[in-house]
Amino acid sequence: MEKQHIFLIGFMGTGKSTVAGELSRRLEIGQIEMDDEIVKEQGMSINDIFEKYGEAHFRGLESDLLAGLAEKEQMVVSCGGGVVTRSENVECMKKCGRIVLLTARPETVYHRVKDNEERPILKNNMTIEFISGLMEKRRTAYESAADILIETDEKSVLQICEEIMHKMKFSRIRQ
Numbered sequence: 001m002e003k004q005h006i007f008l009i010g011f012m013g014t015g016k017s018t019v020a021g022e023l024s025r026r027l028e029i030g031q032i033e034m035d036d037e038i039v040k041e042q043g044m045s046i047n048d049i050f051e052k053y054g055e056a057h058f059r060g061l062e063s064d065l066l067a068g069l070a071e072k073e074q075m076v077v078s079c080g081g082g083v084v085t086r087s088e089n090v091e092c093m094k095k096c097g098r099i100v101l102l103t104a105r106p107e108t109v110y111h112r113v114k115d116n117e118e119r120p121i122l123k124n125n126m127t128i129e130f131i132s133g134l135m136e137k138r139r140t141a142y143e144s145a146a147d148i149l150i151e152t153d154e155k156s157v158l159q160i161c162e163e164i165m166h167k168m169k170f171s172r173i174r175q
């Protein structure tokens with residue numbers, strides 16, 4: 001496998017972090033969780049960053065972090081659910097890696113995220129309707145960015161990793 005990052009993208013609650021952990025273990029490469037990295041760098045929670053500086057500022061932090069990954073050793077990158085909202089982020093990921101989209105039904109996402117209060121976007125919007133609406137708004141951005149698409153509903157982490165590894169072997173490798 002060539003030395004390129006593996007970017008896991010997808011809506012909140014599609015399992016990016018869990019899958020990144022297992023995939024990095026299987027491939028014996030490093031792993032990075034964008035949200036955790038931003039929290040560490042800023043010394044603030046994602047909620048506090050949104051509240052104090054606003055979403056646009058957070059998006060800027062995401063772009064800076066992604067841009068800095070180009071020089072790093074190959075790793076699995078678990079992206080924040082909103083990275084695809086900026087085309088410069090997608091271009092940046094395409095340049096230095098392959099992009100794997102994880103999808104799940106709104107109902108599945110809702111059940112996975114409903115008790116977590118650390119996602120400002122869902123804070124006062126924790127309903128299947130809202131999730132479904134935002135997912136639809138972002139669908140084109142997710143799908144056009146992706147090299148590989150994996151549906152995660154009713155699949156185990158192991159099954160998802162197998163599928164990613166299988167599909168990666170056959171996916172077109174960018175020049």
Ligand code: S3P
Nearest residue numbers: 011012013080081082119120121
């Ligand atoms: C966001 C997703 C979150 C986090 C932030 C915004 C989004 O990441 O970056 O709360 O806009 O979809 P996860 O997808 O890891 O939950």
